[in-house]
Amino acid sequence: MSLENLGWNGFFENNAYSFDDPNLTPARIIGVRKNAFIVHDGDREILATAAGRLYHDDSPDSLFPAAGDWVLIRDTIIAHVLPRRNALSRGASGARHGRAESAVRGQVIAANLDTVFIVCGLDRDYNVRRIERYLTLIYNCGCSPVVILNKADLHPAPLDCAAEVESVAFGVPVFAVSAKSGQGVEVLRQFLPPGQTAALLGSSGAGKSTLVNQLSGAEVRAAKEVSEAVGKGVHTTTTRDIIPIPGAGMILDNPGIREIALWDDAGGIDDAFPDIQALAKECHYTDCTHEHEPGCRVREAVEIGVLKPARLQNYLKMQKELEFLNQRQEKSANRVEKERWKEIAIYQKQFKNKKRPRIR
């Protein structure tokens, strides 16, 4: 393994130069554990911890290490996280029920990705609306999606599903495969050239770890089994790990995702719904919400059967979520600003009190 095989390139090198410290070594985060990280420096794997400073520094430029990050280490300490090419983030779990503050924090699933595989089982897991949501999330993060419809062996007409997904995922490659038997898996290697990293996203049980095993030709990941004794799945993935595929790139196996909360609003929704976007341009009102206004081309398209009502509903739902998120982020920014002024006021008061000699 060399740094280049791990994905090191001029972009990261340029950023590393600025630190100009011979005691710092570049390494990539290939595994995330509870309070530690597994990093690879091109020669070996090292169990490392993040410098205390990284836990406390919440300035916008300060990054906390995530899977796929390039970092600078000093022995076993991660001293700096280098700027990211991209980062796959979602709303922090518990965002809806948690404190407002946690709601406006994103969770970085992984950084510096070349491809994101959306893995969807062709069993009860199959859901076109969820795929649309994944696409919005992935486009928002500036990553390239590929849809993998897994467990094709369990479905009577997997190609019909692939066609259905293609009709909502404009220009996105869609493949029906069986990770278990290996059928159709080989074509995925085109997205895994040496030095590139692909991440797997999908529900628990979709077959992500099975796919990693099939691609590596070895049982590198424990795949879920249903324990007869307890009737529950065991071996469900709980860690994020980047696995090198022999003779190819790297693949990041993630724990299954239950809820895909949108986080960024970087135009991903427009990329995921280019059909609605094009129709909306023709609506009578430029700020048409496509819900009740006259002269709405989007609703007309639904009426004449060109656009599926469920797709429009999904789009509007996500649109509202993003608006809500923007409002909360703005509110939180205002609060932070207010708190900063409060601190300044307290400081000024203390300063004033100090200057004045105390009279007993």
Ligand SMILES: Nc1nc2c(ncn2[C@@H]2O[C@H](COP(=O)(O)OP(=O)(O)OP(=O)(O)O)[C@@H](O)[C@H]2O)c(=O)[nH]1
């Ligand atoms: N029939 C069939 N079963 C599959 C296929 N791929 C995976 N499975 C089974 O689906 C179950 C779940 O597979 P995993 O690979 O553990 O799923 P996962 O996505 O890694 O799940 P989490 O780690 O919980 O997120 C296992 O029992 C696999 O054997 C497939 O192509 N066909």
Ligand SMILES: [Mg+2]
């Ligand atoms: Mg797994």
Ligand SMILES: [Zn+2]
């Ligand atoms: Zn409209």
